[in-house]
Amino acid sequence: MPMPRFRDSERLRLTTSSARTVRLAGATDGPPLLPWPVAAVGGGVLAALAGAVLVAGVVLVAWLSAIAIALPTVLGFAAQVWLLAHGGVLVIGDVGVSLVPLGLTAAFVLLCMPVGRFAYRQARLARTGDVSPRDDRRLVLGSVGQVALGYTLVAAALAWGFQGPALIWRPALGAIAVSVLGSALGAVRASGYRPWATWPAWLRRGLRGAAAGGLALVVVSSVALAVAVVLGEAGISTLEQAVGFDTGGVFVWSLITLAYLPTALGWALSWLLGAGFTVGTGSLVSLSGTQLGMLPSIPLLAALPSEGAADPWMLAWLSAGVAAGALAGVVAARAGRRGVLGTLAAAATAGLLAGIVFLGWAAASRGALGSLRLVDLGPRLWESLLIGVPLLLLSAVLAGLVTWLFRRGAAAS
Known part of the structure; x- marks a missing residue:
């Protein structure tokens, strides 16, 4: 009696694909164009x-x-x-x-x-x-x-x-x-x-957090400068009209403004972090108050706050600097191992590097626009070192610690 034949339900399927050429690490395109x-x-x-x-x-x-x-x-x-x-x-x-x-x-x-x-x-x-x-x-x-x-x-x-x-x-x-x-x-x-590929994990995480913190510093300083320009728009327009630019003058002045925009952002950032800046000998612009003297007829200087003691609510601008440092700490703490020491090391590195970026930015934003009272302009460096850098460092460490505690609680649950 013939027996029925059973076929396996799983069949071998053959497919074809096109060949790919892989470039070797040592391959070159030809001789150099120039020595x-x-x-x-x-x-x-x-x-x-x-x-x-x-x-x-x-x-x-x-x-x-x-x-x-x-x-x-x-x-x-x-x-x-x-x-x-x-x-x-x-x-x-x-x-x-x-x-x-x-x-x-x-x-x-x-x-x-x-x-x-x-x-x-x-x-x-x-x-x-x-x-x-x-x-x-x-x-x-x-x-x-x-x-x-x-x-x-x-x-x-x-x-x-x-x-x-x-x-x-x-x-x-x-x-x-x-x-x-x-x-x-x-x-x-x-x-x-990629030299950083062999660096310790906490250092790489710290660099990532510092990059996020540096970007946040650019954002918050841009917001502060934009608010100042909007509030001082009438004075800026008056000075620009007094100068009487023609078409070419407007073009050149616009380029000059763009060239000095990062410098102005450095001043705004120093103001945000509590260090303040000067616009000449004997002057001071800070969150606590403003003291000005005679200023040159530069339109952007019309955005400076009025003289006298500042409203106590102005100190709320410090939260912007705290937020930038906190962002650096959170980004540094989110990735990698969950150990508290590694997390704190990464967050501290991020905050410290963000502070160093701020200090270098402040130093590069200083200079003179002439003689006598205009020889000392820009962020105050000692105050930036003693106020701005610790503010970024502490906010980054605290944010990193809070992030670690939150992750630990989420893992336990």
Whole structure:
């Protein structure tokens, strides 16, 4: 008697897929376009000159309204503005201006980023085969150093020619900082090198929290400055009308305002965190009160609060700084292990780094707009160190501890 045949219900199914080509770590696209030193040092020189040309273009637009001024004088002024953005001194007659337009400085950092990326790629294309991590780090550092060399040479030459050898060191140090930061960002991104990958977990979490806290500082300072501008809009408009800008003047003044916007945000942030700032010798603007004297006719200064003791409710602005520090602590504490020591270490690192960012921002926002009473403008550094930094640190630690307790309770339930 024949037996029935049973087939397995599960069948083997065959599928096809297209082949993919995987790029090897040591593969290159071909020979380098330029030798490494030429690409790096020459790129640094070109980045510096491109920034100088950018400044000269804006100054020439303003020159159209005062064409009687000799062109060499205008170009010399543009060179000094470029030096001012790197920490130099803009000399106008017998008056020296040293208040740095940090927005223009940030633009020069962005100009150096593609140069660092290009210099690293030329160095990498000149190497055949795989490159060890140690050699790759050397390529990154070599690219950054050579770009900084070319960039700083231009800064030193301009400072020597337009301001004399005594003032070279200020723009030279600023040029080193700008070129190193910008080219390092470009070279590291091109190489894929991640030095923080081997750092302790609490330190990486602290860096993540510090980044969140730094972004929060930008937001709260922007809110404070926007509120001040809205409240002082009538005075600002009156001063702008008194100056009587033409079309070109409005364009140039708008760019000047954008260039000094990060500087103004540094002042607002110092005010928010309780340190306050000065707008000349003997003046003070803080949460507790305002003391002003004679001020230059700069429209943005019309947004300053009126003189006298401030309303006690003004101290509520401190909560904005506390919120920024707390955000840094929460972001640092949310990820990673649940141990209390690791959480507190990460939160403290985030708060401390956010405080260091604030202190550096405050220091870069200081300067002078002339002589006599206008030689001491910007955030108060000692008060920033003794009030602002501890405020961010303590708020980050407390927020990190609360986050750890909340996570522990949620895990227990």
